[in-house]
Amino acid sequence: MLSGLVLSLTLTYPATIVPRNGSSRRIANGGRRKEILVLDAAAATLPRKSGSVDRLVRLAETDMAGVNRLITERMQSDVPIIPALAEHLIAAGGKRLRPLLTVAAARLAGSDNDHCLKLAAAVEFIHTATLLHDDVVDGSALRRGKVAAHLIWGGAQSVLVGDFLFARAFELMVETNSMKALEILARASRVIAEGEVMQLMRSHDLNLSQALYLEIIQAKTAELFAAASEAGAVSAGVDVAKTDALKAYGLQLGLAFQLVDDALDYGGATETLGKNAGDDFREGKATLPLLLAIARSGPREAEFWERAVGRREQTEADFRRARELIIGTGALDATLDLATDYADKAKAALAIFPADEWREALEDLADFAVSRRA
Amino acid sequence: MLSGLVLSLTLTYPATIVPRNGSSRRIANGGRRKEILVLDAAAATLPRKSGSVDRLVRLAETDMAGVNRLITERMQSDVPIIPALAEHLIAAGGKRLRPLLTVAAARLAGSDNDHCLKLAAAVEFIHTATLLHDDVVDGSALRRGKVAAHLIWGGAQSVLVGDFLFARAFELMVETNSMKALEILARASRVIAEGEVMQLMRSHDLNLSQALYLEIIQAKTAELFAAASEAGAVSAGVDVAKTDALKAYGLQLGLAFQLVDDALDYGGATETLGKNAGDDFREGKATLPLLLAIARSGPREAEFWERAVGRREQTEADFRRARELIIGTGALDATLDLATDYADKAKAALAIFPADEWREALEDLADFAVSRRA
Numbered sequence: 001m002l003s004g005l006v007l008s009l010t011l012t013y014p015a016t017i018v019p020r021n022g023s024s025r026r027i028a029n030g031g032r033r034k035e036i037l038v039l040d041a042a043a044a045t046l047p048r049k050s051g052s053v054d055r056l057v058r059l060a061e062t063d064m065a066g067v068n069r070l071i072t073e074r075m076q077s078d079v080p081i082i083p084a085l086a087e088h089l090i091a092a093g094g095k096r097l098r099p100l101l102t103v104a105a106a107r108l109a110g111s112d113n114d115h116c117l118k119l120a121a122a123v124e125f126i127h128t129a130t131l132l133h134d135d136v137v138d139g140s141a142l143r144r145g146k147v148a149a150h151l152i153w154g155g156a157q158s159v160l161v162g163d164f165l166f167a168r169a170f171e172l173m174v175e176t177n178s179m180k181a182l183e184i185l186a187r188a189s190r191v192i193a194e195g196e197v198m199q200l201m202r203s204h205d206l207n208l209s210q211a212l213y214l215e216i217i218q219a220k221t222a223e224l225f226a227a228a229s230e231a232g233a234v235s236a237g238v239d240v241a242k243t244d245a246l247k248a249y250g251l252q253l254g255l256a257f258q259l260v261d262d263a264l265d266y267g268g269a270t271e272t273l274g275k276n277a278g279d280d281f282r283e284g285k286a287t288l289p290l291l292l293a294i295a296r297s298g299p300r301e302a303e304f305w306e307r308a309v310g311r312r313e314q315t316e317a318d319f320r321r322a323r324e325l326i327i328g329t330g331a332l333d334a335t336l337d338l339a340t341d342y343a344d345k346a347k348a349a350l351a352i353f354p355a356d357e358w359r360e361a362l363e364d365l366a367d368f369a370v371s372r373r374a
Numbered sequence: 375m376l377s378g379l380v381l382s383l384t385l386t387y388p389a390t391i392v393p394r395n396g397s398s399r400r401i402a403n404g405g406r407r408k409e410i411l412v413l414d415a416a417a418a419t420l421p422r423k424s425g426s427v428d429r430l431v432r433l434a435e436t437d438m439a440g441v442n443r444l445i446t447e448r449m450q451s452d453v454p455i456i457p458a459l460a461e462h463l464i465a466a467g468g469k470r471l472r473p474l475l476t477v478a479a480a481r482l483a484g485s486d487n488d489h490c491l492k493l494a495a496a497v498e499f500i501h502t503a504t505l506l507h508d509d510v511v512d513g514s515a516l517r518r519g520k521v522a523a524h525l526i527w528g529g530a531q532s533v534l535v536g537d538f539l540f541a542r543a544f545e546l547m548v549e550t551n552s553m554k555a556l557e558i559l560a561r562a563s564r565v566i567a568e569g570e571v572m573q574l575m576r577s578h579d580l581n582l583s584q585a586l587y588l589e590i591i592q593a594k595t596a597e598l599f600a601a602a603s604e605a606g607a608v609s610a611g612v613d614v615a616k617t618d619a620l621k622a623y624g625l626q627l628g629l630a631f632q633l634v635d636d637a638l639d640y641g642g643a644t645e646t647l648g649k650n651a652g653d654d655f656r657e658g659k660a661t662l663p664l665l666l667a668i669a670r671s672g673p674r675e676a677e678f679w680e681r682a683v684g685r686r687e688q689t690e691a692d693f694r695r696a697r698e699l700i701i702g703t704g705a706l707d708a709t710l711d712l713a714t715d716y717a718d719k720a721k722a723a724l725a726i727f728p729a730d731e732w733r734e735a736l737e738d739l740a741d742f743a744v745s746r747r748a
Contacts, residue, residue, distance in 0.1 A: 079568045081575065133537060137530035156511035159533055160571045163507060166537070167564035170544055174557045182556060183548045190541035194453045196534045201455065 046340045051367020053095065056104060059361050063103040063117060064096065070121040074168050085153050085161045089128055092144035097365075098228045099124045101253075104365075105232030105246040108350075108358035115176040115235040122185060123228045125169035130192055130224075132162035137200065181231045188227030195219025206294060206310055208286045214255070217262075222254030229253075245352045249362065252346035256369040259339035262287035264374065266326050278319045284312045288338070292331035293322070301325060336370065343370045420714045425741020427469065430478060433735050437477040437491060438470065444495035448542050459527050459535045463502055466518035471739075472602040473498045475627075478739075479606030479620045482724075482732040489550040489609040496559065497602045499543035504566055504598075506536035511574065555605045562601030569593025580668060580684055582660045588629070591636075596628030603627075619726045623736065626720035630743040633713035636661035638748065640700050652693045658686045662712070666705035667696070675699060710744065717744045 057064070075086040099120035106116030134140070135148040136155045142148060150158040166189070173182045198216050202208050229250030233243040265280040266289050280287050294305050308318045326332050343366040353359045431438070449460040473494035480490030508514070509522040510529045516522060524532040540563070547556045572590050576582050603624030607617040639654040640663050654661050668679050682692045700706050717740040727733045 077568055079571050079575075082568065082571055130537075133533050137533055155529075156574055157571065159507050159511055160567050160574065162537075163504075163540070164564060164567035164571070166540060167560055167567055170556065170560035171564060174553060174560055177553060179548060179551060179553065182544065186541055186544035186548055190538060190545060193534050193538035193541055194451055194456065197453050197456055197531065197538070200530055200534065201453075 046337045048336070048340050048370050049367040050371040051364045051369070053097075053100075053365055053368045055357075055364050056100060056361040059357060060100055060103045060107075063107070063120075064100065066114065066117045067096075067099050067103065067120045067124070070117060070172070071124055074121060074125070074172060075165065077164065081153065081157060082161055082164055085132075085149050085157055086128065086165060088146065088149050088152065089131060089143065090124075092146045094144055096124065097257075098127050098224060100365075101225060101228040101250055102232040102235075104358055104362055105229040105250070106236045107232075108353055108356070108362065109233045109236035109238035109242055109246065111232070111236030113235070115178065116232050118172045118176050119178075119181055119185075119231045119235055120228075122169040122172040123224070123231065125165040125172070126185065126189055126192075127224060129162040129166040129169070130196070132158045132165070134196065137196070176235065178231075178234060180234045184227045184231050184234065188223045191219050191223045195221075195223070203286055204284050205286055206291070206305065208291060210288065210291060213286065213288055213291060217258040218251070218255060221258040222251050225254030225257070226251035242352055245349045248349040249346045249366075252342045252349065253366055253369055256339040256342040256346065256366065259288060259335055259342070260370055260372065263289055263332055263335045263339070264372075265289075266323050266332055281309070281319050281322050282312075282314065284309045289326045289331045289335045290322070292334055293326040293329045296329035296331060297325055339370050343367060420711045422710070422714050422744050423741040424745040425738045425743070427471075427474075427739055427742045429731075429738050430474060430735035433731060434474055434477050434481075437481070437494075438474065440488065440491045441470075441473050441477065441494045441498070444491060444546070445498055448495060448499070448546060449539065451538065455527065455531060456535055456538055459506075459523050459531055460502065460539060462520065462523050462526065463505060463517065464498075466520050468518055470498065471631075472501050472598060474739075475599060475602040475624055476606035476609075478732055478736055479603040479624070480610045481606075482727055482730070482736065483607045483610035483612035483616055483620065485606070485610035487609070489552065490606050492546045492550050493552075493555055493559075493605045493609055494602075496543040496546040497598070497605065499539040499546070500559065500563055500566075501598060503536040503540040503543070504570070506532045506539070508570065511570070550609065552605075552608060554608045558601045558605050558608065562597045565593050565597045569595075569597070577660055578658050579660055580665070580679065582665060584662065584665060587660065587662055587665060591632040592625070592629060595632040596625050599628030599631070600625035616726055619723045622723040623720045623740075626716045626723065627740055627743055630713040630716040630720065630740065633662060633709055633716070634744055634746065637663055637706055637709045637713070638746075639663075640697050640706055655683070655693050655696055656686075656688065658683045663700045663705045663709045664696070666708055667700040667703045670703035670705060671699055713744050717741060 071090060075083050075090065077083055102120035102123050103116050106119075131143060132149060135143055136150045136158050140148050141151065148158075149161075153161075169185070170182070173185060195216055195218070198212075199220055202212065202216065226247050227250070230243060230247035233246040262280065265277055265287065267277055279285075281290070290309065294301075294309075297305065304318075304321065308314050308322065346366040346369075347363045350359050350362060445464060449457050449464065451457055476494035476497050477490050480493075505517060506523060509517055510524045510532050514522050515525060522532075523535075527535075543559070544556070547559060569590055569592070572586075573594055576586065576590065600621050601624070604617060604621035607620040636654065639651055639661065641651055653659075655664070664683065668675075668683075671679065678692075678695065682688050682696065720740040720743075721737045724733050724736060
């Protein structure tokens with residue numbers, strides 16, 4: 001499944017990705033062979049439209065109130081620690097982007113029933129379960145600006161409450177009686193787990209190919225965006241072409257989102273630092289801005305990268321130097337260009353729908369994915 | 375859901391459970407109130423028939439070969455560490471009791487198609503996922519006689535591969551196109567997670583009521599036995615009465631199994647020790663043999679229990695003393711009597727079916743649940 005999607009990425013890579021010198025090396029990966037993509041500085045930075053999630057939030061207000069009621073209702077359990085732990089994370093908010101996508105896709109596709117609300121709540125539960133497990137796996141201290149749940153209740157409880165939410169998600173899906181939606185979200189859940197394992201094994205590998213980086217962010221992030229949209233479309237009973245269009249929108253949006261997340265860790269487009277900036281660098285995490293900067297740095301910097309990222313022997317000044325190199329080599333702009341390209345593709349996928357307020361709100365969301373500063 | 379089942383346990387408790395002095399205290403538990411059941415020494419030990427799993431294994435041989443093929447096939451992934459880790463646990467064997475139940479229930483109920491094979495593989499995946507997560511949660515060193523997976527690949531990988539298998543289970547269920555089977559197994563997965571959380575919070579609580587102990591083993595063990603049988607029945611398209619009978623069989627069998635597991639940790643009926651005997655005692659785990667022995671011990675032993683189990687300050691000789699008390703107070707026999715009673719109830723539930731070879735094999739399995747020595 002993964003290979004098919006990676007292939008399509010390879011075939012449709014954006015204008016900013018060009019094979020260097022027209023040459024291509026080949027690597028073995030899980031028994032398959034893939035092109036290594038090499039990003040070079042684009043001739044010019046792509047224009048980025050400023051977007052907003054506000055219009056979508058307003059349009060989906062009633063639906064999302066229903067989704068939030070379902071979330072609160074279905075995270076209850078006779079075992080009191082379960083809702084307490086789940087609530088800690090869920091009430092901390094986050095943008096609820098994934099359930100928003102499900103609702104918006106369903107409404108854009110003409111749904112006039114409320115099945116999408118249950119699917120949206122299921123999507124948020126799957127996402128919450130993966131966050132709980134992620135934070136245990138990474139030993140993260142913070143999540144959504146609060147102390148991570150595993151530091152309060154313990155890793156064991158976080159793992160088990162994640163399992164609870166995952167199972168609850170499937171109970172909710174069963175209630176919608178849509179086997180297709182179950183298929184989509186079961187598959188996405190499996191691909192996310194594969195992506196997390198890949199990330200765990202390769203995230204500190206500075207020789208990570210850019211193709212594999214894209215494969216990882218697709219699996220761990222974009223697949224759930226795609227599944228969230230597709231499940232919404234399915235709940236509306238719309239035709240295959242429109243369902244595929246909404247799935248493609250979600251996938252490209254998810255890729256754009258993750259790329260921008262990775263760019264924001266180095267200050268993003270604004271070149272002003274958010275409060276969590278530098279986390280990826282301190283962890284030596286192989287994200288695209290870093291991989292590109294390393295590839296574009298001269299031999300003089302090789303030793304710096306090897307020490308500060310490879311061996312993670314860092315001084316106070318290292319993050320600033322890394323950031324200068326990431327900006328100076330054009331790595332940050334190239335990352336954001338790639339994100340912009342994906343966001344544009346996401347918007348283009350919506351052309352099959354009439355230009356109503358839902359479509360415009362989703363277009364706005366795609367622009368927001370790239371223009372946001374946090 | 376849990377409360378309803380606990381209630382039915384309360385109403386149908388076996389002959390060996392008698393309220394002491396006819397009195398009953400009431401405790402608050404998650405906002406509900408329940409009777410505390412107090413087990414006393416039975417007038418005489420119930421007769422225990424020797425059983426075997428061999429007949430069932432032989433009958434189900436072809437089906438289980440198909441299940442094993444599916445298991446091997448569906449634990450594959452493009453991410454190589456996933457099948458390696460899963461295989462470590464799955465190839466270590468275990469009795470494959472749960473998938474056996476699914477297949478046997480389907481065949482007893484007259485199924486002539488192979489949907490039960492996919493459901494059986496899904497059941498084994500759910501079980502494997504919970505074992506992987508359990509071992510991380512408990513920090514267990516051994517599983518099925520091998521080094522636990524998390525000690526080889528790390529806790530993070532075990533958590534994520536558990537997630538992978540859980541999602542794969544749902545993908546398999548979707549393929550059978552049975553919404554009812556999905557409902558049953560999604561619910562069971564959720565109840566297991568609740569049971570694990572309860573166990574984690576209360577497993578060292580020597581004031582654990584016997585009712586809550588039964589609630590925990592029902593949730594963490596018996597529910598999956600029940601769901602495995604019920605899903606098999608559903609795949610055969612049999613009527614509600616027969617489906618309920620097979621569900622009841624699985625539930626009672628699961629309770630018997632867990633009770634005997636807990637008894638075997640103190641030597642079981644044979645009073646000869648298996649190789650893992652004493653693990654529960656060393657961990658201070660509040661299982662029924664221990665809870666009963668503590669309740670039946672005199673004031674002279676109170677200090678021993680408090681030190682060795684409550685504070686877990688143990689000497690070499692403590693396990694032997696605990697075992698003597700557990701046997702001497704009749705706690706071990708009472709536990710096995712309760713298991714025998716559940717096994718008898720399991721067999722009785724099958725009376726709705728004609729006495730063919732599948733029914734006899736399942737009756738044999740119920741006897742085996744109690745008579746086994748490991």
